[in-house]
Amino acid sequence: MAKRTADGTIKTPRNSNFAKLSAGYLFPIVAKKRREYAAAHPDKKVISLGVGDTTHPLPQVVAKAMSDYALGLGTVEGYSGYDPVIVDPVKAEIIKNFYAKMEVTADEVFVSDGSKCDLARFQTLWEGSAKVAIPDPAYPAYVDDTVISGHTGGFNKEKMGYDGIVYMPCNPDNDFFPDLSAAKGCDILYFCNPNNPTGACANRKQLEQLVKFCTEEQILCVFDAAYATYIRDADKPKSIFEIPGARKIAIETNSFSKSAGFTGVRLGWTVVPTEVKYGGGASLRDDYNRVFNTHFNGAANVALAGGLATLQNMPVVTQVIEYYQENTRLIMETFKELGFTGIYGGRNSPYIFVKFPGKGSWEAFDEILEKAQVITTPGVGFGPAGEGFVRVSSYGSRENVVEACRRFKAVGLGK
Amino acid sequence: MAKRTADGTIKTPRNSNFAKLSAGYLFPIVAKKRREYAAAHPDKKVISLGVGDTTHPLPQVVAKAMSDYALGLGTVEGYSGYDPVIVDPVKAEIIKNFYAKMEVTADEVFVSDGSKCDLARFQTLWEGSAKVAIPDPAYPAYVDDTVISGHTGGFNKEKMGYDGIVYMPCNPDNDFFPDLSAAKGCDILYFCNPNNPTGACANRKQLEQLVKFCTEEQILCVFDAAYATYIRDADKPKSIFEIPGARKIAIETNSFSKSAGFTGVRLGWTVVPTEVKYGGGASLRDDYNRVFNTHFNGAANVALAGGLATLQNMPVVTQVIEYYQENTRLIMETFKELGFTGIYGGRNSPYIFVKFPGKGSWEAFDEILEKAQVITTPGVGFGPAGEGFVRVSSYGSRENVVEACRRFKAVGLGK
Numbered sequence: 001m002a003k004r005t006a007d008g009t010i011k012t013p014r015n016s017n018f019a020k021l022s023a024g025y026l027f028p029i030v031a032k033k034r035r036e037y038a039a040a041h042p043d044k045k046v047i048s049l050g051v052g053d054t055t056h057p058l059p060q061v062v063a064k065a066m067s068d069y070a071l072g073l074g075t076v077e078g079y080s081g082y083d084p085v086i087v088d089p090v091k092a093e094i095i096k097n098f099y100a101k102m103e104v105t106a107d108e109v110f111v112s113d114g115s116k117c118d119l120a121r122f123q124t125l126w127e128g129s130a131k132v133a134i135p136d137p138a139y140p141a142y143v144d145d146t147v148i149s150g151h152t153g154g155f156n157k158e159k160m161g162y163d164g165i166v167y168m169p170c171n172p173d174n175d176f177f178p179d180l181s182a183a184k185g186c187d188i189l190y191f192c193n194p195n196n197p198t199g200a201c202a203n204r205k206q207l208e209q210l211v212k213f214c215t216e217e218q219i220l221c222v223f224d225a226a227y228a229t230y231i232r233d234a235d236k237p238k239s240i241f242e243i244p245g246a247r248k249i250a251i252e253t254n255s256f257s258k259s260a261g262f263t264g265v266r267l268g269w270t271v272v273p274t275e276v277k278y279g280g281g282a283s284l285r286d287d288y289n290r291v292f293n294t295h296f297n298g299a300a301n302v303a304l305a306g307g308l309a310t311l312q313n314m315p316v317v318t319q320v321i322e323y324y325q326e327n328t329r330l331i332m333e334t335f336k337e338l339g340f341t342g343i344y345g346g347r348n349s350p351y352i353f354v355k356f357p358g359k360g361s362w363e364a365f366d367e368i369l370e371k372a373q374v375i376t377t378p379g380v381g382f383g384p385a386g387e388g389f390v391r392v393s394s395y396g397s398r399e400n401v402v403e404a405c406r407r408f409k410a411v412g413l414g415k
Numbered sequence: 416m417a418k419r420t421a422d423g424t425i426k427t428p429r430n431s432n433f434a435k436l437s438a439g440y441l442f443p444i445v446a447k448k449r450r451e452y453a454a455a456h457p458d459k460k461v462i463s464l465g466v467g468d469t470t471h472p473l474p475q476v477v478a479k480a481m482s483d484y485a486l487g488l489g490t491v492e493g494y495s496g497y498d499p500v501i502v503d504p505v506k507a508e509i510i511k512n513f514y515a516k517m518e519v520t521a522d523e524v525f526v527s528d529g530s531k532c533d534l535a536r537f538q539t540l541w542e543g544s545a546k547v548a549i550p551d552p553a554y555p556a557y558v559d560d561t562v563i564s565g566h567t568g569g570f571n572k573e574k575m576g577y578d579g580i581v582y583m584p585c586n587p588d589n590d591f592f593p594d595l596s597a598a599k600g601c602d603i604l605y606f607c608n609p610n611n612p613t614g615a616c617a618n619r620k621q622l623e624q625l626v627k628f629c630t631e632e633q634i635l636c637v638f639d640a641a642y643a644t645y646i647r648d649a650d651k652p653k654s655i656f657e658i659p660g661a662r663k664i665a666i667e668t669n670s671f672s673k674s675a676g677f678t679g680v681r682l683g684w685t686v687v688p689t690e691v692k693y694g695g696g697a698s699l700r701d702d703y704n705r706v707f708n709t710h711f712n713g714a715a716n717v718a719l720a721g722g723l724a725t726l727q728n729m730p731v732v733t734q735v736i737e738y739y740q741e742n743t744r745l746i747m748e749t750f751k752e753l754g755f756t757g758i759y760g761g762r763n764s765p766y767i768f769v770k771f772p773g774k775g776s777w778e779a780f781d782e783i784l785e786k787a788q789v790i791t792t793p794g795v796g797f798g799p800a801g802e803g804f805v806r807v808s809s810y811g812s813r814e815n816v817v818e819a820c821r822r823f824k825a826v827g828l829g830k
């Protein structure tokens with residue numbers, strides 16, 4: 001029960017963690033910079049290779065399936081309310097396409113409105129006292145979720161991060177695979193593979209190390225595989241559950257956003273193996289099932305119809321990924337031609353992580369915007385170890401990517 | 416940092432509030448009872464007037480709009496990723512249809528995947544120490560969210576509720592409007608209007624009392640208006656923001672689920688006025704904006720297209736509500752004919768709350784299932800004050816409702 005306040009309209013105690021958040025969420029800031037630049041230079045055409053937002057139309061077969069399903073909602077036979085039956089075939093296809101021979105069962109698959117939302121729902125699972133380790137740089141939601149849920153102290157300007165979080169630096173020196181021993185004593189370890197923003201993709205041996213470490217240290221691994229369909233190297237695992245033992249210590253979230261262009265359609269899933277047990281024996285899957293039913297009401301039925309068509313037509317979906325991969329190739333080639341030597345990611349990821357020698361990330365971001373009217377994302381926005389890099393996204397039309405590359409060369413970027 | 420465990424695979428500290436949850440979420444339990452009954456009596460046709468799940472097909476104009484939008488996603492011009500532009504006209508139509516002359520602005524409207532999900536996201540706004548008052552009976556998510564977020568002690572079998580929650584009984588004696596003074600000292604007060612499950616709808620004077628009380632006591636009112644479109648009495652407010660002063664102490668969530676049959680389509684919204692301020696002056700709207708961007712990625716674009724068509728064609732939507740209202744009338748008439756004297760709700764709500772004299776709620780539930788093969792929902796599942804009642808939902812085809820009523824009469828229900 002809180003005391004009355006003189007300067008508020010409610011005495012409800014505010015979640016004190018909000019005051020710790022150092023700045024706005026990264027992408028709205030980038031969007032603001034873009035708007036400001038466009039307003040000041042109305043004659044210039046700004047191209048975005050910034051936010052990791054898909055741009056290619058959905059394959060016809062997927063759009064058609066959603067369209068048909070939506071029309072069906074206007075009929076007695078096709079109408080569906082809560083818990084549409086279509087979720088079961090979607091689960092079956094997810095297992096078939098992503099987890100064949102990995103012992104994943106339907107009641108371990110939670111189909112949702114996306115990984116970002118799942119990551120938020122995970123927060124409900126553990127106590128505020130849990131100590132969290134996060135790769136640096138990484139998708140900002142891991143850190144922001146962790147702060148809002150009360151696992152940290154304030155923002156520490158010296159370390160450019162939050163007190164209480166164990167940041168695990170990933171950089172060219174360690175092949176963008178962190179020194180796991182830094183996470184000793186932690187309770188939760190996030191791992192994004194392929195990584196956003198660096199584009200790094202761990203090999204089997206590295207993932208075996210990860211599972212071994214989490215098993216020995218009894219750390220829950222939150223494995224984010226949202227970019228797994230971009231993995232081209234045949235010997236690299238696409239799921240943590242390819243590694244023996246992972247079912248005891250890992251949960252894995254994945255998404256249709258980047259593989260199938262569903263950033264606006266909203267569909268994803270999380271696998272929570274029944275083998276993950278807390279001390280005392282309680283099942284993490286059962287708790288998550290409860291959260292999932294109490295805090296959520298299922299993915300949109302039309303999105304599920306799109307998901308089913310996607311999974312039943314993976315070759316068409318792969319064509320879209322190949323389109324982005326050609327964009328990636330063009331961008332990487334351009335940076336090479338320009339003499340950049342620190343060009344990372346790209347091969348197994350839609351992102352290229354480029355080092356701008358002698359420049360800070362925001363400085364490089366501003367330079368690219370000013371000189372070439374191209375939006376990128378500052379590497380430091382993903383964590384202190386991203387300083388000096390920018391992330392270049394391959395999402396965009398071929399025309400825009402070609403034009404961006406032309407401008408980079410014309411202005412002699414980095415020279 | 417947690418200690419190693421002998422009986423777990425992870426030492427991550429479990430959210431200890433899960434252990435407090437007394438039982439599963441209500442509706443899965445009802446669904447289980449239904450399945451078990453159906454398995455034991457394969458020859459009998461079970462009719463559900465249980466879960467508040469819409470059954471009527473979407474109006475053609477809405478299904479067509481979603482279908483067209485989905486087809487468009489397969490084209491360059493029609494494709495949309497994150498933050499689809501269609502969200503802006505949806506907000507404008509929400510304001511026009513629901514908040515005309517109530518000073519609500521677009522940046523106060525958060526369009527989401529539904530009220531249940533918004534209620535969960537609200538949990539992030541306040542500290543665990545916040546004391547919560549909840550009408551009894553009420554939609555179970557208020558209590559379950561509150562328990563999971565750590566505002567309670569354990570389940571107290573004597574009071575049939577959780578220690579730490581202030582339950583505000585609503586019953587025929589107080590016209591189903593609670594004694595607000597019980598919430599004195601609380602920090603958050605939930606209010607569902609029209610109420611689920613009782614179907615009670617507060618009048619203007621009662622809502623003025625509510626706003627006055629929350630203003631004086633500086634309590635945040637979480638106002639759930641998910642059933643507002645069912646209000647038939649012209650003098651009853653459909654939004655808390657019709658009451659002067661509400662913009663300083665209330666947030667309101669609403670949904671397309673029950674008004675437009677979107678239980679499977681998933682679309683809702685919450686209005687957070689800029690005037691609500693915590694002690695110290697921080698803005699609840701700004702915090703919610705941050706949560707909304709960090710924990711969520713927007714409603715499904717196809718659902719937004721359906722929402723827009725709904726709001727632009729409210730007369731067609733009203734026809735569907737009138738269909739359910741006729742169901743309601745038939746059910747109420749049947750219970751009257753059968754001699755029941757405790758029949759509540761119905762007029763401004765899709766729910767009828769029926770008192771079974773001398774019987775517990777689950778006993779009445781079982782009797783209706785056994786005798787008439789009709790699923791209802793036990794009132795006690797919504798809170799201790801619901802004991803002795805069942806909630807009968809008007810969602811269902813006319814054919815099923817007529818058949819259910821015929822059976823009720825044929826078996827002489829309650830006699």
